[in-house]
Amino acid sequence: MNYVIIGNSAAGIGCVQGIRDKDKTGKITIISDEPYFTYSRPLISYWLKNAVTDENMKYRDRDFYDVNNVNTILGKRAVKIDTAAKKVILDDNSEVPYDKLLVGTGSKPFVPSAPGLDETGYFTFMKYDDAKAIKQAVKPGAKVLIVGAGLIGLKAAEALHEYTENITVIDLADRILSSILDADAASIMQKHIESKGVKFFLGTSVNNFAGKVAHLKNGETCDFDILIMAVGVRPNTELIKEAGGEVNRGIVTEKTQAVKSLTDIYAAGDCTESFDSSVGENKILAILPNAFLQGEIAGKNMSGQEFMYVNAIPQNAIGFFGLHIITAGSYSAEDAYEVADGDNYKKLFINKDKLAGFILMGKYVSKAGIYTSLIKEKIPLSDIDFNLIKDNPGLAAFSRGRRDKKLAEFH
């Protein structure tokens, strides 16, 4: 069997591990336009603030390709899939034939147009090379403007705080981290980040750039040395779309990760849509654990096993300037349990006797996975001691039988 994987990040690596679960001899080739050994994309902010070395950027041990017998074609871009001839065409016109193909092409920054933006010049913050370019450009005390107060924008702010305290973040939304936090939690985190000297302009956007000055719609102006555009990301779906595969916002797959309307082609990671079991609809869940798990399922199916990817939910674990957040599931619920003291915040969202989602900050992040399991396993809250678990996440709240299963049996 001849496996080809486009993409050298979490989905691609998960696919290798999934294939090698049973198929120890099939040929595996990874193609990536980035010239690097597999590295962890979420670590670029840690690398930028010098908290992670080049060596520790590696997502897997140095001998990963050797141990798993993987050929790599790095620094070349896949530009077309010829489904009739079953081959991938690269940007140097070379061709790579496949029997089974995984597309794990990830996503790219979405940069909205604004007058003067291209002339001004900007950075994005997704790849190793982006972090390297920023590190080279940023001087101590530089004025930094970040457009976008989401996960990427604020991780960039945290990293650049190692170089300068002169950082301004603007966002169209009226709160920071609007994709994962409610208004109360966002307000706590905003104050925490502001206490480090970062300034925010929220509920506004850039009208135009004039040289190194941004004119905002609210009338403010903001001058800068370094501009980072972190408004959002878009899935890289072009290869699949052109090949005739089904694409909505992301690539549409079966639960096996096989791309709908194509044969022997699978997709995984940020370029795809997942079925969010917490709300029952397809969504792009652009998070690393999801990419790995989808890739692994794809690899198992590509190599003849039968596995389905189910039970995906939105989930995030992230920290800014030492204040941690863990969130999961859906926040649209009929009831909520909330505790707040200082920087510590907990909100459990309850719907029809089930935990629908949660937001945990500060000291409340401990043992968050207990709550995650309540969402994923759809455990009726009336079956457990919810009064206990809402304040003390643990196994004591479960029935003895369920607990013995977890603690006294192999699984």
Place this chain on the structure above:
Amino acid sequence: MKRVYVNENRCLGCHLCEYWCAFANSGEDSITKAFKLNKEAMPRINVEDDGEIHFAVQCRHCNDTPCVKACITGALSVDTEGLVTIDTERCVGCYTCVLTCPYGCIVIDEKNGGKTVTKCELCVKNAGGEPWCVKECINGAIVFEDRGVSI
């Protein structure tokens, strides 16, 4: 592979396993030193108490390893036997594993300000042999046995 299993009926809730776990992972050669001199000592096992209910919980070294699959850095890994270990040099303290572990067994290392996490490694990296929590449990409430098929 042998793993730690809980015999809840026998747990007295004495929490001694937590002390021995902290000692075993402290790098000190006596439990007195571990707690008097080494302020870093902290357990990877946790005794839950709820009224008359007591039981000790640590990493199950489960077959599914959701923490390993979710780890964003590759710091968590599982060996061919099923032992899940952490390379704290590669951990950045993002807590994705804390989010993922359904048993609440990933321990935030409060002694270093939460910069990394830690977990039960069945004492393979310290004194070796049988896990200290099992060895020192005074009532046989934690056992070290092979109860499942090897992966």
